Structure formats: C-alpha cells, structure tokens
Amino acid sequence: MTGTAAMTAPATPDRDTRAGLRRDARRERAFFLSLSLPALLLVGLCAMLPIFWILRQSVMTLRGEFTLANWEKLLSSALTWKSVWTTVELSGATLVLCMALGIPLALALASAPPKIANRLLILVMLPLWTSILVRTYGWLVLLRRDGLVNQALTGTGIASEPLALVYNFTGTLIGMVHFMLPLFVLPVYAAMRDIDGNAIRAAASMGASLPRTLATVVLPLSAGGIRSGAMIVFIYTLGFFITPAVLGGGQVSPVAIRIEKVMSTFQDWGQASALGVLLLILVAMAAAMLAAARRLIGRKGKTHA
Amino acid sequence: MNLSRCLPSAALAMALASPLAAQTLTITTSGGDYGAALRDALWAPAAAELGFEMREDSQSDSLAALRMQVMSGAVSTDVIQMGSLEAAQAATMDLLEPLDPEIVDIDGLPEGARNDYCHPFDSYGTVMAWNTETFGDAPPRSWADFWDTETFPGRRALRANAQDLLEIALLSEGVAPDEVYDVLESGDGLARAIARLEELKPDVAVWWSSGAQSTQLLKDGEADLVVTWNGRAANAAADGGAAGYTFAGSVIGTDCLAVPAGAPHPEEAMKLIAAMTTAEREARLTDHILYGPVNPAAYETGLIPEDRLELLATAPANAGSSVYSDPAWWVAHGQEAQIAFDEMMNR
Numbered sequence: 001m002t003g004t005a006a007m008t009a010p011a012t013p014d015r016d017t018r019a020g021l022r023r024d025a026r027r028e029r030a031f032f033l034s035l036s037l038p039a040l041l042l043v044g045l046c047a048m049l050p051i052f053w054i055l056r057q058s059v060m061t062l063r064g065e066f067t068l069a070n071w072e073k074l075l076s077s078a079l080t081w082k083s084v085w086t087t088v089e090l091s092g093a094t095l096v097l098c099m100a101l102g103i104p105l106a107l108a109l110a111s112a113p114p115k116i117a118n119r120l121l122i123l124v125m126l127p128l129w130t131s132i133l134v135r136t137y138g139w140l141v142l143l144r145r146d147g148l149v150n151q152a153l154t155g156t157g158i159a160s161e162p163l164a165l166v167y168n169f170t171g172t173l174i175g176m177v178h179f180m181l182p183l184f185v186l187p188v189y190a191a192m193r194d195i196d197g198n199a200i201r202a203a204a205s206m207g208a209s210l211p212r213t214l215a216t217v218v219l220p221l222s223a224g225g226i227r228s229g230a231m232i233v234f235i236y237t238l239g240f241f242i243t244p245a246v247l248g249g250g251q252v253s254p255v256a257i258r259i260e261k262v263m264s265t266f267q268d269w270g271q272a273s274a275l276g277v278l279l280l281i282l283v284a285m286a287a288a289m290l291a292a293a294r295r296l297i298g299r300k301g302k303t304h305a
Numbered sequence: 306m307n308l309s310r311c312l313p314s315a316a317l318a319m320a321l322a323s324p325l326a327a328q329t330l331t332i333t334t335s336g337g338d339y340g341a342a343l344r345d346a347l348w349a350p351a352a353a354e355l356g357f358e359m360r361e362d363s364q365s366d367s368l369a370a371l372r373m374q375v376m377s378g379a380v381s382t383d384v385i386q387m388g389s390l391e392a393a394q395a396a397t398m399d400l401l402e403p404l405d406p407e408i409v410d411i412d413g414l415p416e417g418a419r420n421d422y423c424h425p426f427d428s429y430g431t432v433m434a435w436n437t438e439t440f441g442d443a444p445p446r447s448w449a450d451f452w453d454t455e456t457f458p459g460r461r462a463l464r465a466n467a468q469d470l471l472e473i474a475l476l477s478e479g480v481a482p483d484e485v486y487d488v489l490e491s492g493d494g495l496a497r498a499i500a501r502l503e504e505l506k507p508d509v510a511v512w513w514s515s516g517a518q519s520t521q522l523l524k525d526g527e528a529d530l531v532v533t534w535n536g537r538a539a540n541a542a543a544d545g546g547a548a549g550y551t552f553a554g555s556v557i558g559t560d561c562l563a564v565p566a567g568a569p570h571p572e573e574a575m576k577l578i579a580a581m582t583t584a585e586r587e588a589r590l591t592d593h594i595l596y597g598p599v600n601p602a603a604y605e606t607g608l609i610p611e612d613r614l615e616l617l618a619t620a621p622a623n624a625g626s627s628v629y630s631d632p633a634w635w636v637a638h639g640q641e642a643q644i645a646f647d648e649m650m651n652r
Binding site: 078079082144145146164167245249250251253261265266267 | 368460465466510511512513514525526527640643644647648650651
C-alpha cells in the first residue's frame, strides 16, 4: 500500500513525496495500532482494572472510607518482612539452582546433533504439559518419609534414617526448581543454538581451551538468553503459591501464602490487598534491577569491543 | 414428560389440601454430600410435616453469601446453615434475626452450645490421632501425653490455625474443660496457651492447612501424632491407615441453623428450624454423616446404633472431657489470637 501511494504521488516536488511517505507511515502505524486494540483492551480490562481495584481496596475500610491502617498494620508486622525475605530467598535459590542445572543442560542440547537435540528437547518440555498440581503431589510421594527417595537412601545405607526432604524449605525448593527449569532452559538453548559455529571454531583454532571458549565466547553470546531465562524464573517464582502450600508443610510462608492466610483466617481483604500490592512492588523492583543489570552489562560489553 | 406436567398440579393439590396456601421457603446449605444429608434427614421431612414448599440453594462460603444478601437488601434465603463461628461473626454484624425461644428450644442444648442467633444441630470433634504402628499397645491417652515428647517421641502434625489448638494447649496443662475459656479470658491466658504450643514446636513436623492433608499425613505415617477432626481420623483408619484416635479432651465445633436479617418468612423459618432439630431428626442425620447431634435427647431415642455412637463427638461416652468451642470468645479475640499464633509459628 505504501509502495503504490509513493509511486502515484507526483514525482517532482520532492517535499510532497516525503510528506506523502510520512502520511502513509502514519496511517500504517495507526493501522497496526488498531490491530493491537483488542489485546490492549483485554489487558486493560483483565489486568489493569483488577490491579487498580486491589490498590483501592488496600486503602479502604470495610465501610469504604479512606484509611492507611491496612498499610500501617502490614508494614509494622514482623510477619510481613519475614515473608518478603522468604519470598526473595526462595526465588533467589531457585534461580541459582536453575542456572547451575540449566546452563550445562542448554549447552549439551545446543551442541548435540539437531536430531538428538530435538528429541531431548521434547523430554525437557514434557513436564510443561503436566499440571503443576500433579507434579507437586508427585514430589510429595517421592520425597516423603517413606517415599521412594528415602527408601532408596536408607535401603542403600547412604542415610541411616529418613531425611526430612519435604514439608520444609528443601522440598519447596526442589518442587520450584523442577517447575521452572524448562522455562529457563528454553531461552538459553535458543540463544546458544544461534551462536555462529565459526566463532567457536575461531576460538578453538586460536588455541583457547574449552573452559576459556565457554567463558569468553559461548556465555557472553548467550547472555541475552540467560538474562531472559533468569527474568522469567525470578519474577515468576515471586508469586508462587501451590508449591510452598503443598511441599512447605506450613514451615515456608512466602508472600503468596501470607495473602491466602490473611484472607482465610482474618477475612481481612484490605490487608490482603495491601500484601498483593507489596508483592507487585517486589516484582517491579526485581524487573527494574534485572533491567539495570542488563544495561550495566551491555555498557561493559561495548567498552570491550 | 409426564412428570413435568404432573408436578405443578401436585403442588396445586397440596396447596388446596393444606389449610393455608403453602409457603415456599428457601434453605441455603453448603451443598455436596453434606447438603444432601441435611436434605434427606432434616429439612425435607420437616418441611413435609409443616406443609412448606422448599427451594434449595448451596453456598460454600455462608458468611460471604449472607453478607451479600443482607447488604444488597435482597434476602432470598429463609434458613441458612453455617459454622457456629461464622454465625457468631454474622450476629455481631447484625446479619441474623434473633431466634424466638418460644419456637426454637435454645435451653434444651448443652450449656456451652447455646446460641441466641444460630441453633447448633450437629457437631464434630477436634481430636488426637496417632499412628498405631508407632505406639502399638501404649498409645497416648491425653493431651498431656501429646506434649510428652519423651514418653511418646515422634513427629507431630498440627493445624496451621489457632482455633482449637489454644484450648488443647490449656487442656494439656491440666486446665479443667469448663475453665478453659475463663483462663483464656484472663490476662495472660492467651500468652500461656501460645507458650505451651511453642514448647511443642520443635517436634511439629507439619502445620497442615486442609483436612484432607491431615488424613494423608496420618495414613502415610508421615506424622506419628496428629491433631485432626474426628471424621478425618476415622477416614484414615477406614482407608487402611494405621490410625487410632480418642475423643478424650476433644474440642467440639458445631454447625448451626440461622435466619438472615430481613428473611422473607422469619416465623416459618424458625418453625422449620425447630422441626429440623428434633431429637429424632438429629439422630437420623447420623445415618448419613458422622456428625453428632447437639440436641442431647437425640441420644435417648435409641435410633443411633451402638457402633455409630462411639464415632460421634457428642455421644455421652465421648463428650465427658470435651470443650465446646466458644464462638463468642473467638469473635472477640480471634484476630489477636491468630496473630499471636502466626508469630509463634514463624519464630
């Protein structure tokens, strides 16, 4: 469309052509914008509105008057800060484990022949097709006191008595890493697969050892994928509820669990809303920090080059 | 086909047959198997006797549903089944009609269970359950034993909620059942109960949050000593788990029937409540579900078989050392108690 418009525009005054082009470009932008309108509307209605409603509710009494009492109660309670800390701890530990397990896995996938890599990828994806509830209860069966893992450990004499693998932080972490690992591996694998093989060959031909090649070529070139993977893992896990609820046994209470508790035992919607907003702030802060880290690394990358 | 043509005429015939035009009352229960049991044993026969037509509604969160109806001024339900604690909360919010003692026999109930707004009709006990493989012939017998981690070593599982546990903590220290709320009401009663729970905390492996979870913990042997509801403990045993339990020192909770403020037919609703909670009907309810009658006369009807009796929290043989959970205390102090409990759990 743009093409024809530009062609039929009078050839001479050059300025008119440019104005026409600009006009067309504007129209095109408006057209594309209108295409995204339904999605924007949906996000506005289903995501933004409820958030505003929660925000409003966090500063309201039951009778609908303005109050800061919910926030005062929340911010002055040691339980809140403990749950914020538990949330960050859980997400951070999940991220570290996902990186430690996921980067080598992605590397192996990326360096395998395409046919094998595809099959392995299906194995990585498989857990994503199972409901989180099923997977979480699956871990319960495996990790409990007379579960398979403990039976194997005590049967082979590695442990003299059953280990406390579930209904605590450890069990929650295992469940969360299991859930998030595929979501971390996929972007990292995509980034590693796109690395130009010549760059690796060049490094090798210049005598770089494998660890050195990894550190100076592969990892920097896949940093984008690792970053998006890390972003997904950290932010996604900040709001995790089912895994700590089932595998934490009441010993692990991140913000999401606190929200449920405040709602179910105190029927205190105002304070639960305030907690929800606090969680949102936490997510926003994490996103901002990751974005800042990205800019910082990006700048460092440029001075290198 | 035939049926649909038949029904209106049957209703019409009944309306003509009864001296007054038949009233249509709406009852709201929690639905499911429990709701069906309430229908079959309590309200369907009671309504037939009184000549009321009935409409059934089910709500999982009775307090929220009640609040919504009363606040919006569109009360459609005449009788609502609630947990006694929710009912006490509702009463403080002026959501319930006070019951007429002339119609509903409030004084016939055991002392701890009496309520002016919501008439208790069935009960469950929060009990001590244990793994019979761990303890064999010498199981713990009292809450004091539950706290005695030397004689009865093992992993404990408690509900992640202060309800019933505060009462149990005091019972374990030797407070008499009828003095539990006096102690809790006194200055340091709450702190004393919390401190007692904190004492046990190192041996608590799991703080459970759903009844099903407590059954699972007991059945799998994940925990050796579990505080749970009698129905859940019975389930664990019935499913082949090595589980035993005792009603000694159980904390009894009740469900009750109330009339929403502004209900369309308050007087008929109270008559229905009275007819639903007769000794015979409450006794019959135990054919459907293991919830013990609150009306003491139900145990004198002889309608409850021996092997059922021992499974009911309020049966005369079981209730001797029990405490009726006091909704009034919980409405007044619940918030404070739950916060103290949460802080203890997270310390």
